[in-house]
Amino acid sequence: MKITVASGKGGTGKTTVAVGMALALQADGNRVTFLDCDVEEPNGHIFIKPDIQKNEDVFIDVPEINLEKCDFCGKCSEICAFNALLVAGESVVVFHELCHGCGGCNYFCPKGAVTLIPKKIGTIEMGTAAEGLNFAHGQLEIGVPLSPPLVDAVKKKQNGGITIIDAPPGTSCPAVHTVRETDFCLLVTEPTPFGLNDLALAVEMTRALDVPCGILVNRAREGWDIIDKYCKQNNLKILMKIPLSREIAGAYSKGIPLTFLDKEWGVAFRRLFRDIREMVESERNNRHQW
Amino acid sequence: MKEITVISGKGGTGKTSITASFAVLAQNHVMADCDVDAANLHILLSPEIKAKHNFWGMPKVEIDAEKCSGCGICEDLCRYGAIKDGAVNSMECEGCRVCYHACPEKAIRLVESLAGEYYISKTRFGPFVHARLGVAQENSGKLVAEVRRQARELAQKEGRDLIITDGPPGIGCPVISSLGGTDLAVVVVEPTISSIHDLDRVLKLTEHFNVKTAVCINKWDLNLRNSSTIEEACLNMNIPVIGRIGYDITFMAAVMERKPVIQMTSSVVDNIVSLWHNAEGILNS
Numbered sequence: 128m129k130i131t132v133a134s135g136k137g138g139t140g141k142t143t144v145a146v147g148m149a150l151a152l153q154a155d156g157n158r159v160t161f162l163d164c165d166v167e168e169p170n171g172h173i174f175i176k177p178d179i180q181k182n183e184d185v186f187i188d189v190p191e192i193n194l195e196k197c198d199f200c201g202k203c204s205e206i207c208a209f210n211a212l213l214v215a216g217e218s219v220v221v222f223h224e225l226c227h228g229c230g231g232c233n234y235f236c237p238k239g240a241v242t243l244i245p246k247k248i249g250t251i252e253m254g255t256a257a258e259g260l261n262f263a264h265g266q267l268e269i270g271v272p273l274s275p276p277l278v279d280a281v282k283k284k285q286n287g288g289i290t291i292i293d294a295p296p297g298t299s300c301p302a303v304h305t306v307r308e309t310d311f312c313l314l315v316t317e318p319t320p321f322g323l324n325d326l327a328l329a330v331e332m333t334r335a336l337d338v339p340c341g342i343l344v345n346r347a348r349e350g351w352d353i354i355d356k357y358c359k360q361n362n363l364k365i366l367m368k369i370p371l372s373r374e375i376a377g378a379y380s381k382g383i384p385l386t387f388l389d390k391e392w393g394v395a396f397r398r399l400f401r402d403i404r405e406m407v408e409s410e411r412n413n414r415h416q417w
Numbered sequence: 418m419k420e421i422t423v424i425s426g427k428g429g430t431g432k433t434s435i436t437a438s439f440a441v442l443a444q445n446h447v448m449a450d451c452d453v454d455a456a457n458l459h460i461l462l463s464p465e466i467k468a469k470h471n472f473w474g475m476p477k478v479e480i481d482a483e484k485c486s487g488c489g490i491c492e493d494l495c496r497y498g499a500i501k502d503g504a505v506n507s508m509e510c511e512g513c514r515v516c517y518h519a520c521p522e523k524a525i526r527l528v529e530s531l532a533g534e535y536y537i538s539k540t541r542f543g544p545f546v547h548a549r550l551g552v553a554q555e556n557s558g559k560l561v562a563e564v565r566r567q568a569r570e571l572a573q574k575e576g577r578d579l580i581i582t583d584g585p586p587g588i589g590c591p592v593i594s595s596l597g598g599t600d601l602a603v604v605v606v607e608p609t610i611s612s613i614h615d616l617d618r619v620l621k622l623t624e625h626f627n628v629k630t631a632v633c634i635n636k637w638d639l640n641l642r643n644s645s646t647i648e649e650a651c652l653n654m655n656i657p658v659i660g661r662i663g664y665d666i667t668f669m670a671a672v673m674e675r676k677p678v679i680q681m682t683s684s685v686v687d688n689i690v691s692l693w694h695n696a697e698g699i700l701n702s
């Protein structure tokens with residue numbers, strides 16, 4: 128079972144929740160894999176403290192022009208949809224940071240002057256934390272604007288059991304690549320107009336991707352009920368609430384997971400997982416009937 | 418004309434509340450929201466939309482089954498696995514158009530795709546350019562570039578000499594797109610281990626793009642040890658820490674009231690005012 132933990136907006140407590148659930152399930156004897164797909168700002172390792180045993184670089188293919196063969200016809204620059212090639216006079220400039228590695232220039236060059244060479248876009252680090260807890264995260268190279276291929280590569284590191292995926296914030300390419308084809312998406316939000324605005328976008332994303340979702344309200348406070356109202360109107364289920372508390376914020380600041388702060392959180396996260404599993408199963412049954 | 422961009426490695430550090438407060442304090446400026454993926458600044462500025470424009474993303478491709486001979490060339494060439502059994506999965510398609518150029522039957526056509534909208538608005542704190550990227554859309558970097566272009570045009574037209582930009586989180590394509598050519602990047606950080614880790618990556622990014630950078634520590638009294646770690650790291654990198662804002666739930670309360678936090682009564686108001694004066698000082702130096 129693959130659960131992504133996502134949020135329309137950053138800083139809602141996504142990592143706190145993903146880590147809490149992974150540790151609570153592991154403590155209960157489950158085999159768990161924690162994948163941090165927030166490759167721009169991976170933070171899960173700060174709380175999980177894995178022992179990294181393996182590194183793997185991720186590459187895309189970028190062009191290199193052989194000026195001996197090139198006759199500066201301009202074909203490559205004409206077909207490149209990302210404006211990553213410029214042919215001017217007797218020179219060809221490749222803007223590596225714009226290249227998406229589609230291979231088009233290589234395929235269409237009439238002179239065979241384009242070779243593709245690998246360019247590193249990031250690294251995946253893999254390891255284990257406690258007994259039965261596998262960990263992997265991706266780190267995007269600084270200055271590389273292309274995170275989806277790295278996200279896809281991290282996602283391939285699941286290895287049976289329960290997979291908890293910490294998604295990048297937002298609702299565009301990196302988040303979409305993370306959430307799609309998972310069994311459930313838990314959306315973490317906070318009870319403010321900011322939280323609501325971004326939650327609505329995230330819900331729209333999970334619906335477009337056809338992934339069932341549920342809501343977790345972080346920094347909940349008596350009387351702040353705009354998320355409750357929205358969920359009622361839109362037939363969404365609030366699965367858990369974590370209160371606004373300086374103590375929790377303080378523990379977070381030190382890299383202490385919620386489950387270490389108080390055993391009760393372990394119980395709460397296991398209950399959360401049970402609820403999610405039930406929702407996934409009933410969803411599956413519904414789909415079978417159709 | 419000057420541009421100041423407020424960013425944060427991690428989201429939720431109070432970046433938008435601080436940007437909105439700058440809007441109250443500054444004069445003769447244009448506001449821009451470049452966090453197009455999860456735009457929030459409009460919630461605090463209550464804009465009155467004056468003009469709305471479509472944002473066209475990369476064209477998508479479509480296969481005309483009538484013309485397709487089933488040769489399979491497109492499927493072999495697509496590096497993103499977006500073509501299967503003679504159909505394009507638009508979620509996987511990167512829009513590279515290799516299939517379109519390669520199809521011997523000219524069976525693949527380009528279809529325009531509406532990726533979002535951008536708006537020119539009026540607010541009680543001056544003109545405002547903002548946008549909304551469609552859900553599950555690519556190209557946030559391009560939309561950011563469009564918002565910035567519109568903001569510059571507007572500033573020029575109205576003779577305004579400052580652009581205040583709420584930047585996107587992270588270090589990927591939208592941030593890169595919002596940093597080029599800005600005069601000052603203010604990075605809002607919290608004294609948490611996560612945020613320190615992200616700060617390190619953001620500072621490498623601003624250095625990579627050669628952007629003048631200053632740091633503001635929000636919730637600085639939440640963890641004094643971490644705050645001094647940040648101060649020390651900044652000192653070593655020669656990056657000024659120009660603001661220290663106390664931990665205060667007024668930040669959230671202000672959002673509840675849809676107001677810039679500076680319009681509330683709280684000790685953080687003074688902190689933000691001095692942050693702004695320091696930022697202005699750097700901008701005008």
Ligand code: SF4
Pocket residue numbers: 192196197198199200201202203204214219235236237238239240241
């Ligand atoms: S298509 Fe080939 S020959 Fe033509 S300009 Fe590009 S690299 Fe040179």
Ligand code: SF4
Pocket residue numbers: 188189190206207208209210211212225226227228229230231232233513
């Ligand atoms: S590989 Fe594709 S994106 Fe990269 S330069 Fe060649 S045509 Fe452009």
Ligand code: SF4
Pocket residue numbers: 480484485486487488489490491492503519520521522523524525
């Ligand atoms: S390349 Fe053209 S003709 Fe061949 S399978 Fe693709 S769409 Fe059909």
Ligand code: SF4
Pocket residue numbers: 229478494495496497498499500505509510511512513514515516517
């Ligand atoms: S445009 Fe590029 S990514 Fe999209 S289907 Fe064609 S070859 Fe694949």
